[in-house]
Amino acid sequence: MSIRMFVMMLAGLVVAMAAAAADADPVGDQVRQVYDKVVPSTVIVTFYIQQEGGERINAHVLGTVITDDNVIMFASAAIPSQVAISQFQDFGIIVNEGDDLAEYKADYLGKDDQAQVAFLKVTDAKAPKLPALVFDEGAEVGVGDAVVSMANLGEPDAFTRVVQVARVAARIEQPVETYLCTSGLGSPGTPVLTLDGKTVGIVGLVRLNQGTNAQPKWSLAQVVWPVERFIERLKNLPKGGKSVRQAWVGVHTLTPITKELAEYFNLGDRRGVVVGQVIEDSPADKAGIKAEDIILAVAGEPISGTEGQLVENFMNNIRQRKVGEKVPLEVWREGKTRTVTLALGPQPASAAEAERYANTQFGLTVREMVVGDRLARELPKDETGVVVAFLKPAGWAADGGLQGGDIIKKVQDQDTPNLATFKKVFQAELKKKPAEVVLFVLRGKKDTHVVRIEARW
Amino acid sequence: MRTSVLVALAVAATAVGVVGCSEAERARQVYTDLETAIKIARDQVYPATVRVDARREEYVDGKKRRTGGNGSGVIFDEEGHILTNFHVAGRADELTVVLFSKERVKARLVGGDPWTDLAVIQIDLDEVKEKGLSFRHATFGDSDAIQEGESVLAIGSPFGLSRSISSGIISCSDRILGSGMPLPGGLETGLFNTWLQTDAAINPGNSGGPLVDLRGHVVGINTRGGGNDLSFAVPINVAKDVVRQILENGKVTRSTIGLALQPLQDLETFFDVGKTEGAIISSVEPVGPAAKAGILPQDILIEYDGEQVMGRYPEQLFYLRRRVSQTPAGAQVEAKIKRAGEVRTVTLVTEELTTVRSEEENLDKWGLVGQDITERLAQKEKLPDTRGVYVTGVRRGEPAQEAGVEDRDVILSVGTKEITNIEDLRREYKATLAAKQERVLLKVRRGQGVVPVLMKIDYAKGRKPAPQPRPKPKPEPSAEEPAPEKEGAPEKEPEAGKPPEPSDDSGAAGEPQASAARG
Structure with a gap:
């Protein structure tokens, strides 16, 4: 059964319920009221993803109007971090106006992956003022409650809104409080309401183990993402397309202090996480945190939870804080506890956010190296260069044997430690219209290669 | 020599005989002559070709298992030395060969060389004498002189089917395949030898058998096959040097x-x-x-x-x-x-030059198998140095695995004692056993990070019961590979002062490597 058929059946079911038994079915009545309340505040967010190969893909997701000046909220999952921000283009919204669909231009404001929300603002002067949906802070749901959420059909069906009704099946506390439901919820990022019309959250995504410990089945599950998880973000919207930087300590390879380890280290009932690696130049590094330190508490809040939760709980505690916040960490080292205060840094730029330089003639896009590259490839601090982010198939660079992920260290025997230098050197060389461009690259973790690109001017 | 004379005579006879013949008659004559030549070559090498049955102990997921398989080999001297593949016999601790007369005799491993995938074994001459058996040996040819288009025969025991022969021509006389086709267990091979490529069928079980020219001389050792008429043999001139070194020193040094x-x-x-x-x-x-x-x-x-x-x-x-x-x-x-x-x-x-493997040590009570870090392993795994012990296997449900030790972790310390090699680890392991230490803290390196793991050792249990054979996806059915023996049997503690059995990663089965031909 296709999703569309499924959705249409559901929609049909709801309509049938409402029509046939308006009096006898108070739930149906309530669902219809909620549907009528929410639909005018929903829009279709449209944008294009410019593929590096040249293709442009149109994407549509359901969004919600959240302010009186037409700010639209949608799921941050629609803007995956693996894709460079510059590749998301031509944002707009589509609204139903009578029998027609009207499209209005919008600016992308930014996203917050921690809160799972992204925003855009309608800038089109011709756009009508759309009714905003207000989120009810403090409204609660519990196991067994019915909740209503929204989805939509595709283009031939004029993006018809579809209501979904589910019941709360469980309250999940770790690592963040969410609610799992009995059946499918609507599209991620769309509002979730109770039957009495309170907007209690949005549809979120969390990774849950829906198998057993012996045979784990980790998957992304749709949950009710409570208002508290993103309300701060609504009050303080991002600007200029920048992703909100999460707070960051700079520790890596974390292992939980299990009950056994706690006993071994004489930590009693305390729990914590062991730092396996301190990222160079990170806040943790600057504050003197060392590998093998055990972090017991963050700002006086002890790290707690079951063995499987400790690491995620610690990271979540940090992520909920603001960049720049001075946080005392209680750290155990060689039998003694001490307090190390550090200023939380911003999460370093991801590969997608890293600055890029593209040369279409060579069919080559390079980007600045990011902290994630060093971690994934176990590179020392002094390893520099720019990373090959894209190669046009059968382009000059690809034909020369350059590979995606190669770190270019030299161009024509001149060091290219960062993007600015690379650009300068590369462009200066190209002015000479050389028959060949010779690169010195690092491939994988340690192997170096010489790559010769023939320029077919 | 005699054969080549015969062949020459046959060819001469053909040349005389065909004068004035019709096309069809001439074709028949050529065919008959080829058939004659093949039979002569066959008779030279057939009696020297053996089926090799190998048994060995290996660690799989940290568990010691006996496995077995078979391949082929060729007797090359009067002392009963047999040339075969490393992946057939190179790490075997029990070898039997089936002679041309269908008699079985024991054999011993003389030495092996994973880089060229060759091994030398020797027939138990006492047993041969006792049973009143005899064998013939084959003659090595000159693989440098062989040319594309020359007819060759592959002799051996594909899928355990002894005394099989297939024919083809040399498709390429100096194919370079390079690395990228490691032996089971990650041992590198093929970096230092060329290959004879042939369309003579080489199937699992042919491994180690001779590739023979029409003079009845062994020109290669059949090593890789797997369909699409692309089979590969190690040239005999490569093997000659390997044989010499193995007979002199028991190993090949590079x-x-x-x-x-x-x-x-x-x-x-x-x-x-x-x-x-x-x-x-x-x-x-x-x-x-x-x-x-x-x-x-x-x-x-x-x-x-x-x-x-x-x-x-x-x-x-x-x-x-x-x-x-x-x-x-x-x-x-x-x-x-x-x-x-x-x-x-x-x-x-x-x-x-070292290989990535060194002798594995089974720390039974911890449920962990580890090895020294060779230079080559450090290079391959991009480890910062050769200090520590490399974990090659952890047994499920036993202390190391329960505490979170993973394959490829590097053990850096036990308690407060630094570990630089397997000897250090063995010593600390024994010390914790002697002290009946119930909690043992290991520090392991995983990637660039350091991870503490605390193992709980229960001495009250004494000898642990036989581990439950856990359902495991069945390996690909393979006609020549009998089921591992004694699977799930209790592991033996390594005896003090005696090195543990070398484990092997190479499939003793006569399984040629997949032949995704490259180069």
Whole structure:
């Protein structure tokens, strides 16, 4: 059964319920009221993803109007971090106006992956003022409650809104409080309401183990993402397309202090996480945190939870804080506890956010190296260069044997430690219209290669 | 010699006989002559070809298991020495061969060389004498003289079917496949030898058997196959040197100078060298001989040990690599490099080339199997150095695995004691056992991070019960591979003072490597 058929059946079911038994079915009545309340505040967010190969893909997701000046909220999952921000283009919204669909231009404001929300603002002067949906802070749901959420059909069906009704099946506390439901919820990022019309959250995504410990089945599950998880973000919207930087300590390879380890280290009932690696130049590094330190508490809040939760709980505690916040960490080292205060840094730029330089003639896009590259490839601090982010198939660079992920260290025997230098050197060389461009690259973790690109001017 | 005379006579007879014949008659005559030649060649080598049955102990997921398989081999001297594949017999602890007469006799491993996938075993001559048996031995030919198009026969026991023969021609006489087809367990192979490529069928079980020319001489050892009429044999001239070294020293020694090369291709202008001058040094191992001699990546190697280096094409690098490998270990070798147009002479001190594997040690009570970190392993796994013990297996439900030790972790310490090699670990392991230490803290390195793991050891349990055979996906059914023996039997503690059985990663089964031909 296709999703569309499924959705249409559901929609049909709801309509049938409402029509046939308006009096006898108070739930149906309530669902219809909620549907009528929410639909005018929903829009279709449209944008294009410019593929590096040249293709442009149109994407549509359901969004919600959240302010009186037409700010639209949608799921941050629609803007995956693996894709460079510059590749998301031509944002707009589509609204139903009578029998027609009207499209209005919008600016992308930014996203917050921690809160799972992204925003855009309608800038089109011709756009009508759309009714905003207000989120009810403090409204609660519990196991067994019915909740209503929204989805939509595709283009031939004029993006018809579809209501979904589910019941709360469980309250999940770790690592963040969410609610799992009995059946499918609507599209991620769309509002979730109770039957009495309170907007209690949005549809979120969390990774849950829906198998057993012996045979784990980790998957992304749709949950009710409570208002508290993103309300701060609504009050303080991002600007200029920048992703909100999460707070960051700079520790890596974390292992939980299990009950056994706690006993071994004489930590009693305390729990914590062991730092396996301190990222160079990170806040943790600057504050003197060392590998093998055990972090017991963050700002006086002890790290707690079951063995499987400790690491995620610690990271979540940090992520909920603001960049720049001075946080005392209680750290155990060689039998003694001490307090190390550090200023939380911003999460370093991801590969997608890293600055890029593209040369279409060579069919080559390079980007600045990011902290994630060093971690994934176990590179020392002094390893520099720019990373090959894209190669046009059968382009000059690809034909020369350059590979995606190669770190270019030299161009024509001149060091290219960062993007600015690379650009300068590369462009200066190209002015000479050389028959060949010779690169010195690092491939994988340690192997170096010489790559010769023939320029077919 | 006699055969070639016979063949020559047959050909001469044909030449005389065909005068004035019709096309059809001539074709029939040629066919008959070929058939005669094949039969003569067959009779030369058939009686010297054996089926090899190998048994060995290996660790799978940290569990010691006995496994077995079979392949082929060829007797090459009167002392009953047999040449076969390393992946058939190289790590076996129990060997039986089936002679041409269908009699079974015991054999012993003399030595093996994973790099060329060759091993030498020897028939138990006492048993041969006792049983009143006899055997013939084959003659080695000259694989350098063989040419594309020459007819060859592959003899052996495909899928355990003894005394099988298939025929074809030499498709390529000096194929270079390079690395990328490791033996089971990650042992590298094929870096230092060329291959005879043939369309004679080579199937699992043919491994180790002879590839024979129509003079009845062994020109190769059938090693890789797997369909599509692409089969590969190790040239006998490569094997001759391996055999000599194994018979003399029990092993084959090779050297490394700790650098990687890449062909010059069209980079001569950039590096300011002649078109056929030298090869590019693409990578230099951080602490290897090249690094010690001051060689840098992007230097051009133009001379090695008094010999000019030609490295314009990938194929040429093979010969240089082989040349380097054949330099005695520890030798001082002069090399010339060109850097920024300037020629420098450097002195390299070669080091012995290691394999990625070393003897595995089973720490039974911990449910963990580990090994020393060889130079080669450190290079391959990009480890910072060779300190510590490399974990090759953890048994499910036992202390190490329960505490979170993973395959490929490097054990750095036990409690407060630093671990530099397997001997340190064995000593600390025994000390914790003697003290009946119930909690043992290991520090392991995983990636760039350090992870503490606390193992809980229960001494009250005493000898642990036989582990439950857990459902495991069945391996691919393979006609020649009997089910592992004694699976799930209790492991034996290694006896004090006695090294544990070498484990092996190479499939003793006569399974040629998949033959995704490259090069």
